[in-house]
Amino acid sequence: MTEPLKRPKRKNPLKKTRLPLSPQGIRSRTAHGLTAAAAQGRFALQVCADCGTVLYPPRDACPSCLSPRLPYKDVDPRGTLVVETTVRISTDPYFRERTPWRVGTVKLDAGPMLVAHLHGDAVEGGRVRAELKLDRSGAPVVIALPEKDTPNMADDPQLRELTCDPKFRRVLITNGRTAAGQAMAKAFSEAGASIVFVGIADPWKPFPGMDALRGIERVEIVPLDLTDTESVTELAEQNGGRVDIVVNTAEHVRAGGIVERHGLTIAREELDVRYLGLMRLAQAFGPAMRARGADGVNSATAFVNLLSVHALANWPVYGAHSATEAACLSAAQCLRAELRPGGVKVLNVFFGPLETEWFQQVPPPKVAPSQLAKAVIDALKKGIEDVFVGDVAEDIRARLAVNPKALERELGS
């Protein structure tokens, strides 16, 4: 049974902060198939298209039949922990700080043997399920979890090292005016975040849900306007050193395409709120987060971007909006590379139209703000990088994988 995580003591402000280190994350191009699966929380291995052998580690030719046709496919993650060992001494700087560390050999029911990190409740000879996770270097690794959930299992130190669990962490939700921002505040409070900072711009402007938002446990309203560099900088100066998760809920949705739009005023606004807002946030909070990636139980761990799935493929009905979201996605990829040295993950959450007034004319299915918030919490608990929420997002992802050009035509007709 996992020892439940204790609320971290207040940090002695005179103590040096431990700098983040990364495990060795080098992987071949072929092995990035594992990265792709881990980023989405899937368990996929190479499966030989000719003889059906399931492979691990990744290879360029099938060891059974020498076929080069080795696509990744989701496979059964169940297996048996054949043998375990505890590493007590390591020459690797990252693991030296984290010993004792348990590793073991898992025999998957699907065939291959693999070396895995071990959850504390995975016992030698017992049944386990393997999960692919991204480690602090961004590389895919396997952890063997007990076959069934055990009490407090998310608190296991080796598992928590691979996830971004909000429990006992301090979260900044950048805009509490929106339904999504308010749902997010509630979800993080319920997930055990120790402080939920919620940004409010123009406090003189009333908004629906204000009292309910203030009533949520551990919510602290802070002045924050993502269109104002000074406002973002000031908040980071005050609280940047104790924000472990940033969730950017800044929203700007207006219908209309490029030719259909009259002038640039709205386009500038949406770029200012979304793209430049993301840059301001990343410039103000990124450096401290990157430096605090190994700062104990409540280390800095994740930067969450909420993105329209039409960042991936333009939907001309909301064409200018889609273009702005695409800019945000590109910036998020850059941010991911920049925060990786600190072990801080960038989670991109893709979704279709939300159940809000700005998608009034769009028929269902639409994503409820609470559904979005739940997806963010789940994704952080799993430590994944990309998540698709709702039917529209799943649909776009599937169609994009098959034929991007067809999708472009279909969205534009």
Next chain:
Amino acid sequence: MSAPDLLAFAKAVSAGSIRVIDLTQTLTQDFPTIVMPPEFGQCAPFRMEEVSRYDERGPAWYWNNLTVGEHTGTHFDAPIHWISGKDLPNNAVDTIDPRKFIAPAVVLDCSKEAAADADFALTVPFVEAWEGKHGRIDAGSWILLRTDWSKKAYADYVGLREDGAHTPGPTPEVVKWLVEERDALGFGTETIGTDTGQAQHFNPPYPAHFYMHGKGRYGLQCLTNLDLLPPKGTVIIAAPLKIKQGSGSPLRVLALVP
């Protein structure tokens, strides 16, 4: 008549026997900007991006790039701002005769009435009673409405409620009367606009905009320090930026008080 002694005027300003009172709010990021329904275009609030501050972006100098709308902060409204003034000659900030930028002002003190009722609207009898005490308003004067609104916290200053903004201003009748009967140069307020917060329900809606701009007159809003001015005898210097076909402009408004 001999030429006016401008040097004596400058000396009086320098010596303080003519006082200079700044009627301008500081341009800051958090000062409220007018709110339109969200599906309409919005006036940009004041924003500032540092270009350099004695650093790698410019080692020996500090400067900023600014974003403002024409109607951000303390600002001037030109006749072209409103549809009723769209076809008038010289109706934009770049073409208005610069002589109009220096003019006398009267200050109508409605601070008590506004304190009692956020929807207070100035009427003709109110101005007539004022004239009874202070004398007739001179042609070509700015009419400044003192409400002490500039002293309020932002939430009360903007006065947004379930049914929109609640702030004081003029009735349609008084604006028409001021233009036609008193030949007013313009109307100035401490609030975010020259009209009342609920002015869309007047006939015509937004009368200070409709009548003033329809007759080629001007507006000033987001003024402050009106409580430091005498009812009569002030001269206002209010020169907007020379923006091509500009509908208005943030500006520095100075009052000269003997």
